[in-house]
Amino acid sequence: MIVVQDLAKQFAQGRDRQRRVVDAVQGVSFQAADACITGLLGPNGAGKTTTLRMIAGLLRPDAGQITVAGLDVAQQPQAVQARLGVLSDARGLYPRLTARENIAYYGRLHGLAPAQAEARATLLAGMLDMQALMDRRTDGFSQGERMKTALARALVHDPSHIILDEPTNGLDVLATRSLRDALRRLRDETGKCIVFSSHIMQEVERLCDQVVVVAGGRTVATGTVPALLAQTGQTDFEACFVQLAFGQQAGAAP
Numbered sequence: 001m002i003v004v005q006d007l008a009k010q011f012a013q014g015r016d017r018q019r020r021v022v023d024a025v026q027g028v029s030f031q032a033a034d035a036c037i038t039g040l041l042g043p044n045g046a047g048k049t050t051t052l053r054m055i056a057g058l059l060r061p062d063a064g065q066i067t068v069a070g071l072d073v074a075q076q077p078q079a080v081q082a083r084l085g086v087l088s089d090a091r092g093l094y095p096r097l098t099a100r101e102n103i104a105y106y107g108r109l110h111g112l113a114p115a116q117a118e119a120r121a122t123l124l125a126g127m128l129d130m131q132a133l134m135d136r137r138t139d140g141f142s143q144g145e146r147m148k149t150a151l152a153r154a155l156v157h158d159p160s161h162i163i164l165d166e167p168t169n170g171l172d173v174l175a176t177r178s179l180r181d182a183l184r185r186l187r188d189e190t191g192k193c194i195v196f197s198s199h200i201m202q203e204v205e206r207l208c209d210q211v212v213v214v215a216g217g218r219t220v221a222t223g224t225v226p227a228l229l230a231q232t233g234q235t236d237f238e239a240c241f242v243q244l245a246f247g248q249q250a251g252a253a254p
Contacts, residue, residue, distance in 0.1 A: 001031060001032065001033055001034055001067075001068075001069065001070075001193060002031070002032040002038075002055060002066070002067070002068050002161060002193060002195060003031050003032075003065075003066070003067045004028060004029055004030050004031070004032075004051070004055065004064070004065075004066050005029050005064055005065045005066070006027060006028075006029055006063060006064040006065070007025050007027070007028040007029070007051060007054060007061050007063070007064035007066070008023070008025055008026050008027065008061060008062045008063040008064055009023075009024050009025040009026075009047075009050055009054060009059065009061050009062050010022065010023055010024065010062055011024055023217050024047050024050045024217055025047040025050050025051055025054070025061075025217045026047075026216075026217040026218055027217065027218040027219065028047060028051050028064075028214060028217070028218065028219050029064075029219050030212040030219060030222055032193055032194075032195045032210070033193065033209075033210070034160075034191055034192070034193045035187055035188075035191040035192070035193070036187065036193065036194070036209045036210060037183060037184075037187050037194045037195075037196070037207055037208050037209050037210075038193075038194065038195045038196075038208065038209065038210045038211075038212060039195075039196060039197075039198060039203075039204040039207065039208035039210070039211045039212065040052070040195060040196065040197040040198070040212050040214060041197075041198055041199070041201070041204045041211055041212065041213050041214070041241065042197075042199060042213060042214035042215055042245060043199055043215065043245060043246075044199060046199075046214045046215050046216065046217065046245075047214055047216075047217040047218075048165070048166075048197035048199075048214060049165055049166075049197065051197075051214070052086075052163050052165050052195070052197055054066060054073070055068070055073065055084075055163060055195070056081070056084055056086045056163055057073050057077040057080055057081055057084075060074065061074075068080045068083055068084065068161055069083050069160060069161065071083070082110070082157070082159075083159055083160050083161055084159050084161050084162070084163060085154035085155050085157070085159035085161070085162045085163070086154055086162075086163045086164075087147075087150055087151055087154045087162075087163070087164040087165065087167055088165050092150070093138040093141070093146060093149055093150060093153075094138065095137065095138055095139035096137060096139065097137065097138065098134065098135050098136055098137055098138070099125075099130065099133045099134050099135070099136060099138055099141075099145075099148075099149045099152070100118075100121050100125075100134040100135055102138060102149055102153055103117075103120070103121040103124065103149065103152045103153050103156050104117040104118055104120075104121050104156070105117075106153045106154075106156050106157075107120055107121065107156040107157060110156065110157035111157075112156070112157060117156065120156045120157075120158070121134070121152065121156065122134075124152040124155055124156065125152070127182065127185065128148045128151060128152055128178070128182050129148075129178065130145070130148045130149070130152065133145055133148065133149065142175075143170040143171055143172070143175065144171050144172060144174070144175025144178070147167060147171060147175060147179060148175075148178070148179075151164075151167070151179070151182065155186075159192075160192060160193065161192065161193045161194075161195075162186065162192050162193070162194045162195070163195050163196070164183075164194070164195070164196035164197070165196070165197050166196075166197055166198055166199070167179055167196055168198065168200065168203055176203070180203075180206065180207055183196075183207065184207070187209075201237050201238045201241050202237075204225075204237075205225050205237045208225070209224065210222070210223070210224060211223065211224065211225060211228060213228070213241065213244045213245055215244070215245040215246065220244050220245060221244045225237060228240050228244065231244075232244060
């Protein structure tokens, strides 16, 4: 389980007299259960990426607390990171290495023996239907091929908790469907705790067991899709999201 309590994070922008402080996150709280896919849904600039980076231990919060599997991220960052698989918005593959080499290399960084890393790479290739990619250099991969390789790399050490930052960005329909199927298998077959951010209502509606709506750096609603629809009195999830995230300022949906 991941527990996030009253997170806050500020960033300074500009220089000298032009310098100002921006509240990127100013009150995000939620719980993400094991064997559950939790969607962090919000408009661009809502604080989703900053929140996920704090969960992953890449940024230190100014206030609040995060625990992963009962471990405090601020106090035990390395122990937490060993339990996390993180797919960031920047795929960051080594272009001169094959997919297999990219995956196995990250396995070695996580302390796996060479034979273990190779075995995990082979297992993940089957799980993600990427056997045909494994011995090709990643230079020139499509967005979908890069996503699969980056996801396998994030899973190579068999983490109990998975963090994905807008994983469907740039993917075509088939690659998006493949990713959804992979995440469902990880939830159903291995009981992973999965958190992913998105601003795409349809993805969240189709995939998530729980939705956390963030806007202006704050949590504004939490619940299942049916519960949020009932809370707002809407029948369309896009209209539900607009009402939760923006109130009445956006007006009625066309």
